[in-house]
Amino acid sequence: GAVVSQHPSRVICKSGTSVKIECRSLDFQATTMFWYRQFPKQSLMLMATSNEGSKATYEQGVEKDKFLINHASLTLSTLTVTSAHPEDSSFYICSAPQPGATGNTIYFGEGSWLTVV
Amino acid sequence: GQQLNQSPQSMFIQEGEDVSMNCTSSSIFNTWLWYKQDPGEGPVLLIALYKAGELTSNGRLTAQFGITRKDSFLNISASIPSDVGIYFCAGQSSNAGGTSYGKLTFGQGTILTVHP
Numbered sequence: 001g002a003v004v005s006q007h008p009s010r011v012i013c014k015s016g017t018s019v020k021i022e023c024r025s026l027d028f029q030a031t032t033m034f035w036y037r038q039f040p041k042q043s044l045m046l047m048a049t050s051n052e053g054s055k056a057t058y059e060q061g062v063e064k065d066k067f068l069i070n071h072a073s074l075t076l077s078t079l080t081v082t083s084a085h086p087e088d089s090s091f092y093i094c095s096a097p098q099p100g101a102t103g104n105t106i107y108f109g110e111g112s113w114l115t116v117v
Numbered sequence: 118g119q120q121l122n123q124s125p126q127s128m129f130i131q132e133g134e135d136v137s138m139n140c141t142s143s144s145i146f147n148t149w150l151w152y153k154q155d156p157g158e159g160p161v162l163l164i165a166l167y168k169a170g171e172l173t174s175n176g177r178l179t180a181q182f183g184i185t186r187k188d189s190f191l192n193i194s195a196s197i198p199s200d201v202g203i204y205f206c207a208g209q210s211s212n213a214g215g216t217s218y219g220k221l222t223f224g225q226g227t228i229l230t231v232h233p
Contacts, residue, residue, distance in 0.1 A: 006159070032218060032219050033219075034219060034221070041228075042225075042226075043205065043223045043224065043225050044160070044205070044223045046220065046221070046222075049220060093160070095219070095221070097218060097219030104148075104209075104218065104219060105162060105165050106150060106162070106207075106209070106219055106221060107162060108152070108159040108160045108161070108162075109159050110158055110159045111157070111158060111159040113157065
């Protein structure tokens, strides 16, 4: 079964509004989670690193005031797209590393489709 | 920054054929991961490789972590229609406790089409 869960899987919002996407680690704690963005037929591009108890770290070119990240607990990170515009429409995916005996394994959520109209 | 070159970009094969794809990097990675992504879904982990030279199998899938730590390949034997999807390699440069722990760099993906 899934070890990382995202919600909602699909959301449609009006231009200018804000949308929140949740990422939860199931049955394990994740002090760090990652948010990616993926355009059709392209690879995943890292947007930011979500850190529990501290500020998120954003990749170059990603607006931190537009993509607000809050790591509320050891099992939950949220991504809020503020003042959304049609160009923000995309597939957003989160991941979390799960420590293991031989090394950590990074699991991904199911993804969230955002459509801004 | 780090980049992963994944090839081929796409493959069209007949059911039953074997498939091979690979990734190379200009930098060293400590972990290589292979994922499969179906349309509209998140990537699903297929195989994780933690040691240089490691060869790991998962059913019909076999992957190897290159000895130089700059490359990896994935083989799929006796392909079936449900193997269709996009396959991504991903590298992680830091182990637990490192500043980049869990942060992945992805290849461009290989689109696999299997004809019955």
